[in-house]
Amino acid sequence: MAPATRLRINAVHKAYGRRRVLCGADFTVSAGMLAGVVGENGSGKSTLLRIAVGQLAPDHGTVQRFSTLGYCPQQSVVNDTLTVTQHLRLFQVAYRLPDLRHAWDLVDVLGFHADRRTRAGELSGGTRQKLNLTLALMHDPPLLVLDEPYQGFDWDTHQRFWQLAGQLRSQGRSLVVVSHLLHDLQHFDTIHHLRDSRLHTEATTR
Amino acid sequence: MKHQWTAFGVAFGLTLTGHLRNRLAMAMIAFFIPTWIYLVRATALNKNITFHTSTLGIHVTASMNRTIQVSSALHAVTVIAGFMMFMATFSARNMDQRLVLAGYPRLQLLAAKIATLLVITALLTGYCTVLLELSWPLTQPWAVAAALAAAILAYGGLGVMAGFLLRGELEGFFVVVMATLIDVGMQSPVSNPAGDQAGLEALPLFGPAQAALAAAFTDTATFSCAVRALPWFTATSIMAVLIFCARTRHYHRLTAARTDDSVGAGVQRSACGRRGSAVCTEEGQQVADRPPQDL
Numbered sequence: 029m030a031p032a033t034r035l036r037i038n039a040v041h042k043a044y045g046r047r048r049v050l051c052g053a054d055f056t057v058s059a060g061m062l063a064g065v066v067g068e069n070g071s072g073k074s075t076l077l078r079i080a081v082g083q084l085a086p087d088h089g090t091v092q093r094f095s096t097l098g099y100c101p102q103q104s105v106v107n108d109t110l111t112v113t114q115h116l117r118l119f120q121v122a123y124r125l126p127d128l129r130h131a132w133d134l135v136d137v138l139g140f141h142a143d144r145r146t147r148a149g150e151l152s153g154g155t156r157q158k159l160n161l162t163l164a165l166m167h168d169p170p171l172l173v174l175d176e177p178y179q180g181f182d183w184d185t186h187q188r189f190w191q192l193a194g195q196l197r198s199q200g201r202s203l204v205v206v207s208h209l210l211h212d213l214q215h216f217d218t219i220h221h222l223r224d225s226r227l228h229t230e231a232t233t234r
Numbered sequence: 235m236k237h238q239w240t241a242f243g244v245a246f247g248l249t250l251t252g253h254l255r256n257r258l259a260m261a262m263i264a265f266f267i268p269t270w271i272y273l274v275r276a277t278a279l280n281k282n283i284t285f286h287t288s289t290l291g292i293h294v295t296a297s298m299n300r301t302i303q304v305s306s307a308l309h310a311v312t313v314i315a316g317f318m319m320f321m322a323t324f325s326a327r328n329m330d331q332r333l334v335l336a337g338y339p340r341l342q343l344l345a346a347k348i349a350t351l352l353v354i355t356a357l358l359t360g361y362c363t364v365l366l367e368l369s370w371p372l373t374q375p376w377a378v379a380a381a382l383a384a385a386i387l388a389y390g391g392l393g394v395m396a397g398f399l400l401r402g403e404l405e406g407f408f409v410v411v412m413a414t415l416i417d418v419g420m421q422s423p424v425s426n427p428a429g430d431q432a433g434l435e436a437l438p439l440f441g442p443a444q445a446a447l448a449a450a451f452t453d454t455a456t457f458s459c460a461v462r463a464l465p466w467f468t469a470t471s472i473m474a475v476l477i478f479c480a481r482t483r484h485y486h487r488l489t490a491a492r493t494d495d496s497v498g499a500g501v502q503r504s505a506c507g508r509r510g511s512a513v514c515t516e517e518g519q520q521v522a523d524r525p526p527q528d529l
Binding site: 081082083099101105106107108109110114117118119122123124147163 | 256336
């Protein structure tokens with residue numbers, strides 16, 4: 029039996045004024061798939077992801093989501109006056125989680141447990157991004173949409189992220205990851221290259 | 235219902251924590267208000283002036299020094315309240331958007347902001363009234379407090395609205411400072427002795443300024459005059475709600491979700507998007523008693 033579809037984007041168009049960003053983008057993500065979205069700066073990768081998660085409306089086309097999801101935006105969206113623990117508490121309420129065990133496990137995996145009482149405004153850029161990523165993963169959703177989630181990570185944490193991504197895929201989670209890095213391409217099952225407002229699917233070495 | 239109270243309680247506690255961590259605002263409360271009142275008391279001319287309060291229909295004769303102290307107190311508390319509410323709203327707005335998309339109830343998030351404004355109003359009002367009372371015995375301290383509270387609510391609401399509307403911190407700070415500067419200047423019997431210009435009554439401090447001045451020096455009932463600032467509070471709060479809802483809208487919020495790989499039994503289809511051409515669909519198996527967890 030074919031794996032279940034988690035996300036389907038069909039013939040999506042998006043323009044900002046006269047500037048066309050997406051022109052008939054098609055994109056399907058199945059269970060247990062790690063999909064990469066690549067492209068030059070300003071090619072529309074973040075726009076595509078924001079449309080995929082429902083933060084932005086397409087001008088034309090359809091977006092179908094078949095599961096709950098977690099979204100990690102490109103820029104860290106955190107409140108500088110609140111600590112790491114306070115962020116987790118807020119999102120625990122938002123996601124209606126009975127406890128924060130999984131969230132603290134992620135904090136341990138990403139290696140910023142020592143900063144749990146530090147305000148986001150005082151965290152380093154990399155640690156802010158770790159918090160940003162944790163907020164997207166902490167409810168363990170079947171579909172993850174991650175927009176350059178490892179910006180500012182040191183090499184060890186970068187490696188740990190890909191280990192975590194591999195574990196999630198093996199558990200049947202679906203991941204969509206925007207990446208700029210050539211050496212990340214080996215991790216992807218499919219690569220979608222956004223070029224001239226169109227999405228081209230490319231072969232992978234996996 | 236329990237979850238809604240939890241959502242309100244957590245948002246209220248953390249919003250209040252954010253205010254307490256606004257060091258500039260805390261320093262302004264601790265030093266700026268008493269210093270300003272003290273400096274006016276020490277330097278302003280101490281001769282009697284007579285001014286007319288049009289809403290109460292009375293003439294008030296009072297010391298110019300004390301009159302300026304009341305105006306300065308009004309200016310200080312409105313600047314601080316406007317600044318605090320602007321900063322708290324502005325710095326949290328992207329996070330609020332993310333929280334709402336993740337399933338946090340909008341109403342509770344907004345109610346927490348307004349509830350913290352009420353707490354700030356109570357504390358600032360009490361503090362400032364005590365400072366004025368220490369300067370000289372106010373004729374009606376409770377009525378002066380009511381006027382200060384109304385002024386704080388009006389500018390606090392303005393701060394929340396500006397926090398959702400403006401793009402930069404500096405813009406918000408200037409809006410609050412300039413608005414209060416003009417308003418206090420126009421309402422002060424010292425800087426604007428005539429006080430009879432058209433449109434003056436539409437400004438937020440028209441009622442509170444006249445109420446505070448009359449209550450500080452006379453026995454005239456002033457509560458009805460002070461509450462003239464409340465429509466400003468209501469209007470700015472409603473605007474804030476509308477802007478917040480517009481900013482946190484969903485284009486295809488999940489109302490039915492499949493959380494495992496089993497084949498979805500139900501299919502839900504809903505039109506969405508600002509433009510008619512955009513249609514977003516959601517399909518899946520209904521999950522009972524579980525809210526959408528989109529992001």
